[in-house]
Amino acid sequence: MEDKNIPLHVGIIMDGNGRWAKKRLMPRSFGHKSGMNAMIELAEHAQKCGVKYLTVYTLSTENLSRPQDELDGLFNLFRKYFTVNVKKLYENNARVRIIGDLSALPADVAELLKKGEDNSPADAEFTLVFAINYGSRTEIVNAVNRAVEQGKKLDEKGFASLLYTGDIPDPDLIIRTGGELRLSNFLMYQSAYAELYFTDVLFPDFSGKEFDKALKDYAARERRFGKV
Numbered sequence: 710m711e712d713k714n715i716p717l718h719v720g721i722i723m724d725g726n727g728r729w730a731k732k733r734l735m736p737r738s739f740g741h742k743s744g745m746n747a748m749i750e751l752a753e754h755a756q757k758c759g760v761k762y763l764t765v766y767t768l769s770t771e772n773l774s775r776p777q778d779e780l781d782g783l784f785n786l787f788r789k790y791f792t793v794n795v796k797k798l799y800e801n802n803a804r805v806r807i808i809g810d811l812s813a814l815p816a817d818v819a820e821l822l823k824k825g826e827d828n829s830p831a832d833a834e835f836t837l838v839f840a841i842n843y844g845s846r847t848e849i850v851n852a853v854n855r856a857v858e859q860g861k862k863l864d865e866k867g868f869a870s871l872l873y874t875g876d877i878p879d880p881d882l883i884i885r886t887g888g889e890l891r892l893s894n895f896l897m898y899q900s901a902y903a904e905l906y907f908t909d910v911l912f913p914d915f916s917g918k919e920f921d922k923a924l925k926d927y928a929a930r931e932r933r934f935g936k937v
Contacts, residue, residue, distance in 0.1 A: 714928035716881035718762035719755060720896050720903070723748065724887030725911030738782035743913035745786055749794045754917035756803060756835040758924060762877055763837050764808075766895050770844035773813060784818050795825040804829030804836050808873035809843035838877065845897040848873050874899055882927050884920075886912040902934050
């Protein structure tokens with residue numbers, strides 16, 4: 710595949726961990742752990758493919774209403790595995806970015822995530838963006854409020870700079886696993902002209918081979934951005 714056909718930024722809605730675990734008569738926490746392993750492997754594969762930014766929808770604002778035991782299990786996964794996995798990313802010249810509202814998370818988890826971001830190599834060639842307690846509507850409202858507070862009248866570029874992703878290029882490709890056909894409040898402003906790719910594959914089974922299928926589909930599309 711030619712480099713010009715590789716998306717600069719890919720966003721992934723990682724759906725299906727719970728259903729994947731249920732099919733195996735295992736608790737949802739087992740699915741989340743398997744999904745985390747798949748996510749790290751996918752990040753390594755995406756970097757090898759030439760993708761420069763990969764944003765993974767890790768936890769939405771709506772997900773915080775899930776049963777507390779499921780949330781506790783997810784947070785414990787971060788406590789146990791996040792630092793180890795992040796060090797692997799550093800060794801591969803990759804950095805970590807966090808977008809979302811960390812204030813609603815357990816304080817130790819929020820601190821862990823922030824350290825992962827702060828300790829990233831400055832000159833990394835690849836960025837893994839974790840969208841955690843993220844919601845696009847909240848992000849947009851917060852940006853509007855910041856503009857009002859600053860007394861600014863903004864154009865599109867100026868407004869985009871106030872979003873969580875102000876220093877990140879807009880996504881070229883959004884992938885959703887698990888068979889659902891919606892964006893679920895993920896990067897809605899940034900995805901105005903992103904290509905969308907949906908697959909029935911549940912996220913823990915979304916391998917590098919499946920990612921390559923999405924890249925091949927993307928490469929075959931003609932992106933006109935509203936032009937003829």
